[in-house]
Amino acid sequence: MYSTALKRKAPVLYAEDKTRKNPFKILVFTMLSARTKDATTIKVVNHLFAMAATPKAIRALGQKQLEKILYGVGFYRTKTKHLLEMCKILQDGTIPNTLEKLLELQGVGRKTANIVLARAFNQKTLGVDVHVHRISNRLGLVKTKKPEETEIALLKILPSKHIRKFNRNFVAFGQTVCLPRNPDCSHCPLEKLCPKQGVVRKIINK
Numbered sequence: 001m002y003s004t005a006l007k008r009k010a011p012v013l014y015a016e017d018k019t020r021k022n023p024f025k026i027l028v029f030t031m032l033s034a035r036t037k038d039a040t041t042i043k044v045v046n047h048l049f050a051m052a053a054t055p056k057a058i059r060a061l062g063q064k065q066l067e068k069i070l071y072g073v074g075f076y077r078t079k080t081k082h083l084l085e086m087c088k089i090l091q092d093g094t095i096p097n098t099l100e101k102l103l104e105l106q107g108v109g110r111k112t113a114n115i116v117l118a119r120a121f122n123q124k125t126l127g128v129d130v131h132v133h134r135i136s137n138r139l140g141l142v143k144t145k146k147p148e149e150t151e152i153a154l155l156k157i158l159p160s161k162h163i164r165k166f167n168r169n170f171v172a173f174g175q176t177v178c179l180p181r182n183p184d185c186s187h188c189p190l191e192k193l194c195p196k197q198g199v200v201r202k203i204i205n206k
Helices: 003-007 011-020 025-033 038-051 055-061 063-070 078-088 099-103 110-121 130-138 149-157 158-178
Strands: none
Touching: 003 025, 003 158, 011 025, 011 038, 011 158, 025 038, 025 078, 025 110, 038 055, 038 063, 055 078, 063 078, 063 099, 099 110, 110 149, 110 158, 130 149
């Protein structure tokens, strides 16, 4: 799965490379990417970090200028307010490394917190977004209705060594092969094993 997504240049892999080893950048990117395509978030975040890459520098931009920079990401006005409030709390750039503390930050939900813990602090946490939720159900790994249910179900069956990178791999695969609509089953390495739960037969590529 990972090699296929890598060859197809999944946006999430580019984003991971650009924010690698920088907890603050990982946090900002993940928060801004909610309900926004990674390709769009990448452009916005590259622009943002070119102008301001620390909490203090981002706060100095002010709300109006920051709104202009974040324009394009979903709910950019709300995210502007959340980011400014977050930067006010994280003045010295130190990012919390526990789920409880991350969830206290404006705009940070469970998915974002778990992704930050996994990518920034190498903790065995699982962020479940639309890709992870969709593909896990499509493969028949779980049978759930909500991402929160998917997280609980997956943690019961996943080997410990795969938990930390599970989100990255499934998101990359979901961006390039196992698409929400018209999944490219003909190029899927799991095609013969996948029960294609919830996939309308007429949109499967053969």
